[in-house]
Structure formats: structure tokens, C-alpha cells
Amino acid sequence: IAAARPAAATSPSEVTARVKAQDTVPQLLMSPPDYFEVAYAINPWMKPEQWSLDAKRLSRDALAGWNALRARYESLGAHVSVKPAVKGLPDLVFTANCAVVLDGKAVMARYLNAERAGEEAHGQRMFEQLKARGDIDAILHTPEGVYFEGAGDAIYDAGRKLMWMGYGQRSSRFAHHTIEQAFGIPTFSLELVDPHYYHLDTAFCLLSGGDVVYHPAAFTEEGRAQIRAIVGDKLIEAPQEDAENLGVNSVCFGADVVLCHCSDALRATLEARGYRVHVVPLGSFNRSGGAAYCLTLRLDNLYKGRTRGGE
Ligand code: ARG
Numbered sequence: 001i002a003a004a005r006p007a008a009a010t011s012p013s014e015v016t017a018r019v020k021a022q023d024t025v026p027q028l029l030m031s032p033p034d035y036f037e038v039a040y041a042i043n044p045w046m047k048p049e050q051w052s053l054d055a056k057r058l059s060r061d062a063l064a065g066w067n068a069l070r071a072r073y074e075s076l077g078a079h080v081s082v083k084p085a086v087k088g089l090p091d092l093v094f095t096a097n098c099a100v101v102l103d104g105k106a107v108m109a110r111y112l113n114a115e116r117a118g119e120e121a122h123g124q125r126m127f128e129q130l131k132a133r134g135d136i137d138a139i140l141h142t143p144e145g146v147y148f149e150g151a152g153d154a155i156y157d158a159g160r161k162l163m164w165m166g167y168g169q170r171s172s173r174f175a176h177h178t179i180e181q182a183f184g185i186p187t188f189s190l191e192l193v194d195p196h197y198y199h200l201d202t203a204f205c206l207l208s209g210g211d212v213v214y215h216p217a218a219f220t221e222e223g224r225a226q227i228r229a230i231v232g233d234k235l236i237e238a239p240q241e242d243a244e245n246l247g248v249n250s251v252c253f254g255a256d257v258v259l260c261h262c263s264d265a266l267r268a269t270l271e272a273r274g275y276r277v278h279v280v281p282l283g284s285f286n287r288s289g290g291a292a293y294c295l296t297l298r299l300d301n302l303y304k305g306r307t308r309g310g311e
Contacts (some may be wrong), residue, residue: 026078026253028208029095029297030070033062034085036093038288043198044112045289062284066093069258069280069295076256076278081299089119094290095297096201098123098156100163102183104137106130106152112147112170132242140182151297152199159210160230163187166200188230190223201293203243207252210234211273213266215243236270239263246282249291260291 019295034192037059038051051058070080086092098119099106106127111117127139142148153171155164163235167173176187190200194217197203204227211234216224230277238248241263250259257275261283267277282291 025301026073027080027299028073028080028251029083029084029098029299030066030080030295031093031095032085033059033066033088033093033284035090036062036085036284036288037090039090040115042115043289044195047287047288048299051287058284058287065280065282066295069282069292072258072278072280073251073296076253076258078253083122086119086122089116089122091288091290092115092119092122093285094152094288094294096152096294097152097166097199098297099127100151100156100179101136101297101299102156104135105140105182106136106138107140107142107148107150107178107182107271109150110144110146110148114148138182140178142172142175142178146172146174146178148172148178149199152201152294154179155200155204155206156298157206157210161185161207164200164204164206166204168192169195170267171199189224190227191220192218193220194218196289197243198289199294200247202249202289202291204295205248205250205252207257207270207273207275208254209273209275211236211275213238213242213248213250215245217221217247236266236273242266246286246289246291249293251292251296258292260286 002220009186022091037055038048041048045265073080083095097109099108108118108123111120130136130138144254147170153166157164163179163185164255165176165187173189179187197218203215205213212231213236214227215238235240242248242261245261247259247261250257255276256278257270258278258280260280262277270277285291285295
């Protein structure tokens, strides 16, 4: 294994050290797929007419996949909070979009598409409850007309102390101002150029050791060059097969990486860098353009006093 590893990539011992430094249990927010379906098309993966041909089976499959994902997180030591599903809001299941949370503050989503705008009020209510309980200090919003789809387009990089942001498909370029003001950290904005990779999280995955798995074709040439410059040897190009199956949309805590698809090549790369790979198939959600990361919102940084440290 050691020989296969490029010199400056994350070493397994580095990952182990990070795991030890993580004294908090990962706090995740999920919402069950009780009313999940593909009822409209706001990205190229979504084909409502195909869903309706086999809706019953696909709904059953969604529930099984969601339960398996939750069970996997829990077996890996995470704590999962559940946000209730709402009839008529099928994409509420994708909790990564409802906000981005850091340092006792939440910046709430402002959805581009009318189909998802109804989710905003539910997210707001839930975070207001957390605020009333004293878990968070502030609930912030982007200005009107500045779209922002939460952690789907805002990925916090604790090691580099910056927020990676996606724009050009859903979130507005200007959303970065709100993030910078809210969290007092620099942002790094990447333009998304392929409608299949409409959120940053569909083409860019940050692992706990600072490694980044990405799908180059989702970005501009300039964006790719900037990613390479910042991430260096910790950059992993996703095999085409993984990108096309939304395997890049994965969740990492400690040494564990949970994804819906993993080619042998990607598995070998991840294992050589000290990660453990967990595959949980999420076929029904893939039909909505979503996978593991979309179904999960990190709340780790929500609780006051638990921030900035560690990583
Ligand atoms: N159907 C949803 C949409 O198009 C999927 C969202 C997936 N979420 C994500 N963070 N990539 O908005």
C-alpha cells in the first residue's frame, strides 16, 4: 500500500491522527423519504415520466436506501437527527441544501427553482427551534435575488480554513459575500459548467485528511487550475464511472467515506490514502440527481464552543 501512495498525499497515519483529534461525534441531519419522488425536472437526472412507470418500487427502494445510509452512519458512530418529511416537498429529503452551518451560525438556503422554494420555511422553522434552545446564535440569509443552496454549494474546509463554493447552476456567485461576512473566513468560488453537476457537491468531495475527489469536467479550465494549485497532491480525479454514478457525492468523517458507488480504481486510491470505503446504493435518489452527501447535512459545527478546533 505504502509504495502505491504518492509522496505528499495524505498518509494513513495522518488520517488516524485526525480521527483521534476528533473528540466530537459527527452530528448529521437527515429527512426521511416519506414523500420523496421525481415529480418535476430541475436537473438532467430527473425524469418524472420514468419514475411514474415504476413509482411504487422506486419509493420502496428509496426508503431502503435511506434506512441503510442512516444505519451506516450510526454504525460508524455518528448521531443522526431527523427533520420530518413534508407532503408536496419531495426534495426536502436532500437536507444538505437547507443551510450551511458553522460556528453557531446557519446561512439558510434561497432556492433558485420555485419547486424547492417551499422548503425554505421548513428549514427556517427548524433552525429557529435550535436557536430558541440555544444551540445556535444566528440565522442568516443571502440578500433577496442571491440564490444559495446550502451545503450543496458551500463546503467548509477546516484544514485550509476556507469555504469552497459552487455557482453558475443554482447558487449565485454573490452568495460568497454572505458566507464571508457570516463566518469571517475566505471563500473560494468555482463555476459549475455542466448541468449534470449542478451543485458543487456532485463534483467535489472534501475528505477529512484534506484530500479532494473531483470530476474535472464539471469545472472551467481556470477552475481546474485553481483547484490543482490549492489542493496539490491531495487531489484525486474521480474515474468517469464514479462521477456518472454520483459517487463523488459522498460523506467523510474520520477515516470513513460513505458513497453510493465506488469503482475498483477509486477504492484502491482511497484505501492507499488510509480511508475505509463504505458503499450504500442509493439508486432511487440518483434518479433525482442526489446521493449520500445531498441526503446529509453536517451539524457538527452548529453547537457553540465546538468550533474551529481539532482539524
Ligand atoms: N432533485 C434535487 C435538486 O435538483 C437534488 C438535490 C441534490 N442535492 C445536492 N446537494 N446535490 O435540487
